[in-house]
Amino acid sequence: MRAEVLSWCRREALFSPGAQVVCAVSGGADSMAMLCCLRELAAELSVYVRAAHFNHRLRGAESDGDEAFVRAFCAAEGIELVCGAPEKPARSEEEAREQRYAFLDSIPCDAVAIAHTAEDNLETLLQHLLRGSGLRGLGGIPPRRGRYVRPLLAVSHAQAREYLRARGTGWREDATNAEDSCQRNRLRHGVLPLLAAEMPELPLRVTELTALVRADDALLDREAERLLLPAPEPLFSDPCxxxxxxxxxxxxxxxxxxxxxxxxxxxxxxxxxxxxxxxxxxxxxxxxxxxxxxxxxxxxxxxxxxxxxxxxxxGTPPVFRPVPLAQTVHFPALGLRAVCTLAEKNEKIQNTPFTFALKYDKMVGRIPIFRPRKTGDTLTLPDGRCVTLKKLFLDRRLPQPIRDRVPVLEVDGQVIAVAGFGADPRWTARDGEQAVILRIEKEEM
Missing domain, CATH: 3.30.465.60 (Uridine Diphospho-n-acetylenolpyruvylglucosamine Reductase; domain 3)
Known part of the structure; x- marks a missing residue:
């Protein structure tokens, strides 16, 4: 087994030189074999190996016995060990898995080794077939996912046990593995023996097959990603x-x-x-x-x-509610803000779709309000045409979800400016006139 594991780790580049590796050890045969084998290969792989054990506390004294076994073994072998346990026992297999991986995620290291073998890969493939899977599911268990690596995918359960017997190392048996309460166990007890009778080397063959499938799948993904071309941004971006x-x-x-x-x-x-x-x-x-x-x-x-x-x-953006004009007004639904200032003396007056220079004398004493559009709203354009906001938004192909978030500036019931479209020329100042400058800009993050 030692040669197969070394070859697999090198072929799949599971470890970088100098990596700190944590072996997830339950006390079962596969994880014990992985821990012992990686310890023996540490020099050849240029890695430092530690162990981690998570006590799910689901089987009472048996769970505590597993932890005691792992602690005693690591102490005798001089292996650094970290143990963990949940605050409350899990209520489902999925919750137990989440607890276990949360514990492993919390351990500082370069790689976490998981003891999945060729049979585990075959069982996973069969489960994906039963669920109805695409090509990705037929790729089985990947050798690496993030910092989680699987050094035993190229060896079988039998090889792991034979390896432990040869070196005189014991292991713990989980009694629940003999039950048929979960699908994986039913496949393990009922289906795999029939397949093994037809082709004893099937699990190892499947490991090679799934590697080919994953390579094909990755290539097709790269080709598919080329279709996901960025679309031009609309006039207003949507934070959601x-x-x-x-x-x-x-x-x-x-x-x-x-x-x-x-x-x-x-x-x-x-x-x-x-x-x-x-x-x-x-x-x-x-x-x-x-x-x-x-x-x-x-x-x-x-x-x-x-x-x-x-x-x-x-998600859903915040509702845009009417708000009086102030020195700064925020529009979180669009990631924008309006900044209001008085024009400096001799400042050149500019009116753009997002900058309004409004006549000071018409603004003073009034309470301008920013609000979303209303049915029937119109805006007078610089050329004198009066156009409904509905037509303006349609002509600019403004996305439907954005239209009710566009800031509309109203004074005494009259629309005098619309963000992104400009201001009514009857309200805009000229050079030399006293003006209120209103700038619509992106919110600073």
Whole structure:
């Protein structure tokens, strides 16, 4: 086994020279074999090996016995050990897993070694098949995920036990492994023996197969990512938008690559790969002829079709409520602010879509209010035309969710300026006139 583990670690580049490695040790045969083997290979791999044990406290005296066994072994072998336990026992297998990984995450090191073997990889592959998996699921257990590494994927349970017997090292047996209460155990007891009878070397063959699948999957992901081109930013950005990509490349792509690109897009925001039903919902958005549409996904995630862009959105922006003009007014729903000052003497007057030089004499004594748009709002443009805000927003292809957040400046019921579109010329000052300067700008982070 020692040669197989060394070859696998080097082939997969699991450890950098000088790495501090923590072995997650339950006391079972696989984790004990991993700890002993990595200790023997420490010099050849140029790593320093420690151990960590997490007592889930789910099996009473047996759990405490596992911890005592690991403590005694590490003390006898001179292995540095850190132990942990939950404040409250987990109520489910998933919660127990989260507790265990939270403990391992808290340990300072370069790599955490997990004792998954070739059979574990095969069981995982079968579970993914039963759930209904794409190519990523058929890649099985990866040798590395972040700082978590799996040095035993190229060896079997039998090899691990034979290795321990040869060196005279014992291990603990978890009685729950004999139960058929979970799917993995049912596969282990009922399906794997039948497969082993047909092909004893199947687990090791599957390890090689899943490595090829992962390589193919990674290549296809890179190709799919090329479809996720940044879309031009609209007039106003939305703080809730995580990513905004062009619609056309996705719509024109072959369907298999299109599905994969959409899965890559969602992977940024979902803890696990999106289900096929969600991918199909996004494909429907691509083909929807309406300029605006949406699909709601788990985790408060929304994907929006906005004209020629697809937007990945999480959360709801603050409601924009009317607010009187002040020296500084904040618009968190757009990540903007309005800064109000008096024009300096001889200051050149400039009016732009986001800077308004308003006549001081018309502003004094009045209470201008920033508010969202209202039905029927109009703005007089520099050329004298009076246009509804609805038409202005449509002509500029302003995304639907943004329209009710655009700051509209009102005085005595009259719209005198709209952020991003300019001010009514009847209210704007000229050079030499006393003016109130109002600048709409990005909020400083």
């Amino acid at each position: 938008v995580l990513r905004r990509v062009r619609l056309a490349p996705l719509r024109e792509a072959p369907e298999p690559l299109q599905r994969r690109a959409l899965r890559c897009l969602l992977r940024e925001a979902l803890p696990q790969d999106a289900a096929l039903v969600h991918i199909r919902a996004l494909q429907a958005l691509l083909e929807n002829p309406a300029p605006a549409a949406r699909a709601d996904l788990p985790g408060r995630l929304t994907v929006r079709r906005s004209y020629d862009a697809l937007e990945l959105v999480r």
